[in-house]
Amino acid sequence: xxxxxxxxxxxxxxxxxxxxxxxxxxxxxxxxxxxxxxxxxxxxxxxxxxxxxxxxxxxxxxxxxxxxxxxxxxxxxxxxxxxxxxxxxxxxxxxxxxxxxxxxxxxxxxxxxxxxxxxxxxxxxxxxxxxxxxxxxxxxxxxxxxxxxxxxxxxxxxxxxxxxxxxxxxxxxxxxxxxxxxxxxxxxxxxxxxxxxxxxxxxxxxxxxxxxxxxxxxxxxxxxxxxxxxxxxxxxxxxxxxxxxxxxxxxxxxxxxxxxxxxxxxxxxxxxxxxxxxxxxxxxxxxxxxxxxxxxxxxxxxxxxxxxxxxxxxxxxxxxxxxxxxxxxxxxxxxxxxxxxxxxxxxxxxxxxxxxxxxxxxxxxxxxxxxxxxxxxxxxxxxxxxxxxxxxxxxxxxxxxxxxxxx
Amino acid sequence: xxxxxxxxxxxxxxxxxxxxxxxxxxxxxxxxxxxxxxxxxxxxxxxxxxxxxxxxxxxxxxxxxxxxxxxxxxxxxxxxxxxxxxxxxxxxxxxxxxxxxxxxxxxxx
Numbered sequence: 217x218x219x220x221x222x223x224x225x226x227x228x229x230x231x232x233x234x235x236x237x238x239x240x241x242x243x244x245x246x247x248x249x250x251x252x253x254x255x256x257x258x259x260x261x262x263x264x265x266x267x268x269x270x271x272x273x274x275x276x277x278x279x280x281x282x283x284x285x286x287x288x289x290x291x292x293x294x295x296x297x298x299x300x301x302x303x304x305x306x307x308x309x310x311x312x313x314x315x316x317x318x319x320x321x322x323x324x325x326x327x328x329x330x331x332x333x334x335x336x337x338x339x340x341x342x343x344x345x346x347x348x349x350x351x352x353x354x355x356x357x358x359x360x361x362x363x364x365x366x367x368x369x370x371x372x373x374x375x376x377x378x379x380x381x382x383x384x385x386x387x388x389x390x391x392x393x394x395x396x397x398x399x400x401x402x403x404x405x406x407x408x409x410x411x412x413x414x415x416x417x418x419x420x421x422x423x424x425x426x427x428x429x430x431x432x433x434x435x436x437x438x439x440x441x442x443x444x445x446x447x448x449x450x451x452x453x454x455x456x457x458x459x460x461x462x463x464x465x466x467x468x469x470x471x472x473x474x475x476x477x478x479x480x481x482x483x484x485x486x487x488x489x490x491x492x493x494x495x496x497x498x499x500x501x502x503x504x505x506x507x508x509x510x511x512x513x514x515x516x517x518x519x520x521x522x523x524x525x526x527x528x529x530x531x532x533x534x535x536x537x538x539x540x541x542x543x544x545x546x547x548x549x550x551x552x553x554x555x556x557x558x559x560x561x562x563x564x565x566x567x568x569x570x571x572x573x574x575x576x577x578x579x580x581x582x583x584x585x586x587x588x589x590x591x592x593x594x595x596x597x598x599x600x601x602x603x604x605x606x607x608x609x610x611x612x613x614x615x616x617x618x619x620x621x622x623x
Numbered sequence: 624x625x626x627x628x629x630x631x632x633x634x635x636x637x638x639x640x641x642x643x644x645x646x647x648x649x650x651x652x653x654x655x656x657x658x659x660x661x662x663x664x665x666x667x668x669x670x671x672x673x674x675x676x677x678x679x680x681x682x683x684x685x686x687x688x689x690x691x692x693x694x695x696x697x698x699x700x701x702x703x704x705x706x707x708x709x710x711x712x713x714x715x716x717x718x719x720x721x722x723x724x725x726x727x728x729x730x731x732x
Contacts, residue, residue, distance in 0.1 A: 222709050222711035222713050222716075225711075225714030226715065227717065229714055283718060283721060286718040286720040290720070291724050297726070297728070298725065298729070299725045299729065304727075306727075306728040309729060338630055339633075339675065341655075380651060381651045381652060382660075425658060426658065426661070427659050427660075427661045429659070502659065502660060502662060503662070508643040508646075509646050509650065509662070540659060544673060545673075546637075547673050548673045548674070548675055549635060551657065551673060560721055563721050564721045564722070567722060
């Protein structure tokens with residue numbers, strides 16, 4: 217944990233004109249203050265957010281993030297490109313990321329859980345909030361990737377037959393306990409804060425381990441693009457989600473093309489590093505070649521991030537993904553904590569994927585007035601403005617969108 | 624390494640199932656399958672899934688049809704490669720990634 221903070225501080229001090237340390241507003245339950253690093257010459261550019269270590273035992277995510285930032289900043293400063301095994305990126309590619317995007321890297325979302333797992337080696341997943349434990353150490357902690365405000369109340373929003381082993385749990389002893397309320401946890405609220413306050417964030421990758429997958433929306437049910445009213449906001453479908461047949465989650469076909477295409481593009485880059493076999497999948501399915509085995513989730517951060525612009529038209533659209541780095545070994549412990557020689561290879565693979573992800577996010581063309589407009593209305597004043605404008609803008613926007621998007 | 628405070632006993636192991644139907648049933652069990660379950664196809668058919676569970680949960684699983692449970696005998700040990708200290712000395716030492724800086728054009732961009 218100390219090293220992650222030191223690494224971010226070193227990068228911020230080493231490249232003061234290219235990046236800045238971002239202090240997350242809420243300390244963890246055990247009073248640890250977290251930091252992220254924002255990279256880019258203009259904070260008003262379109263944003264890309266990377267987070268990792270929401271699940272405590274998935275240690276390597278922090279290394280992946282730190283070394284990605286280190287490579288990007290060093291290559292830009294040296295005026296070079298970057299190569300990882302069999303995959304390379306030109307100096308123009310590196311320059312376009314730093315100059316046309318605002319990249320935020322948050323390497324350790326769950327510092328308490330990470331510190332606990334490193335100390336006791338118990339493959340801990342959740343945070344360390346004891347509030348719901350009633351003094352029982354077996355009931356400590358909330359799964360931060362079930363704590364977000366997307367179909368959080370799984371008891372009413374999903375079919376009772378939906379998979380209880382994956383969806384979420386209201387039992388504090390469970391590894392997928394979703395907490396007493398959506399975004400009840402400071403660590404989850406820190407991620408929400410990054411999305412709220414870096415208003416031009418358009419792309420997001422949450423890094424987990426392990427299955428060698430890059431997952432795209434949605435994670436609650438099968439995707440469909442034909443029936444806009446069939447969507448997560450429509451209470452008429454409560455109690456029907458997460459099972460085969462019937463309900464399916466609406467995603468505009470244009471968005472589905474973007475997320476599935478981007479996922480495949482990133483996976484191709486990852487696999488080019490050393491001939492890997494990562495796969496792009498819709499989040500709800502475990503296998504890319506079969507829809508027989510599903511893994512519906514409630515309250516996951518990727519679905520929450522992509523859902524925000526549907527739920528609140530003042531929020532920007534964020535294409536959100538979950539990356540599961542590494543491959544299954546013979547047992548869970550070896551899968552979560554591969555030997556460092558293997559982890560070095562994984563870092564190279566995923567860092568190449570992260571650069572490709574940024575290139576996919578970098579706008580091909582920016583309207584000349586956009587930068588001026590965004591500087592005139594930076595996020596610090598945009599939030600209050602949005603609150604004032606929202607009652608006026610929302611009805612107009614919803615009328616315009618009627619028939620085109622989910623209701 | 625310190626002992627973890629009063630945590631429940633959890634065993635690591637793997638479960639072999641014959642087909643996707645059994646896989647679907649397995650994922651409804653009260654077990655820890657990792658971040659997302661991982662089902663590795665076997666050459667002769669079927670899948671192997673790493674799991675963590677209480678001794679009771681794994682024992683109950685053994686009694687159910689279609690699940691071949693193997694429990695790892697060894698006790699968990701922390702990776703010897705987990706370092707101590709701070710390689711970046713409180714922000715004084717710059718991290719270096721694993722990418723090679725190149726002068727020519729790349730595959731992308």
